[in-house]
Amino acid sequence: MVNPQMVMYEEEFNQIQTVVDHLVKSANSKSVFIVDKNGQLIAASGDVEHLDTTSLASLTAGNIAATGGMAKLLKENEFATQFHEGERANVYITLVGNRVILVVIFDAKSSLGLVRLRVKKASEELNHIFEKLIQKVQEPGDSPFAEITDEDIDNLFND
């Protein structure tokens, strides 16, 4: 199929959320996101209520895509991590299994060393979960969208 879908199931979603919730605490960070490489937010935890997570997800993916493009030109496989240091907030971004992006936002209460250490462990766990998820998605089965009729689609645009 030209354009495969990514499907997130309840089981894996809960597992991912558990890892992310735990990482917020163990890394002493403000918030943690998981974003897919196309810029869609998969999970978030921590102090996210006042953040525009949709925009952050899209910009993070753009950032990773641009860095990946640079890597290619320099004959590197990928630059797997990025660190942005601000006056109050710092952002640590890392690619997990070349599939999804893990973003950790932290302030002076934590440190780059601690974040790196905790992210390493979380990345391994996430990689394992996403590997299973990808296998599950590839198994033949009905599309969750298969029952939708042309009429349903038309109705969406009628108001």
Next chain:
Amino acid sequence: MSFINLMAREINCKIVYYGPGLCGKTTNLQYIYERTNPEAKGKMISLATETDRTLFFDFLPLALGEIRGFKTRFYLYTVPGQVFYDASRKLILKGVDGCVFVADSQFARVEANQESLENLRTNLGEQGYNLDKLPFVMQYNKRDMQDIATIEELEDLLNPTRVPYFEACARTGVGVFDTLKAVAKLVLTELKKGGP
């Protein structure tokens, strides 16, 4: 690549507006942004140069409503149209679910349109996509200008496979929502067809 979250009952799709420099891609998104209810849209992000030319992309998240309990969200992106930003254009096309080609109807831009369309085909091909199999619509923009080609001429030059086309004037909004609806519909229809 659409993203279906069964847990949140959400479906997310990516639509890319492509076309030559100054054809009106950003103007399309700006019009959509201005005319959409605040609860249905997120923030519009424009990564532009100091002279307001798109440098990397514009981004606008839109919620179109629900289908059988699934919230449908469309992420609209534009590419930088200027020829030398090709590396960036390729990146934006990653994971695309549907595409709008915004053509500039003015005679002077005929070749720029053709070049950009060819570039779209090549860049999609490099990522394993085939433009003829992708949900795709054509928008003939700037119909309010003078010295413009006729629709027949544009169709012959740019749309040999006769995908749906729309006449538009993005500045005043004519045809902007028709184009968006058409491509969104094609994307959802494609989604219905294809299982993971």
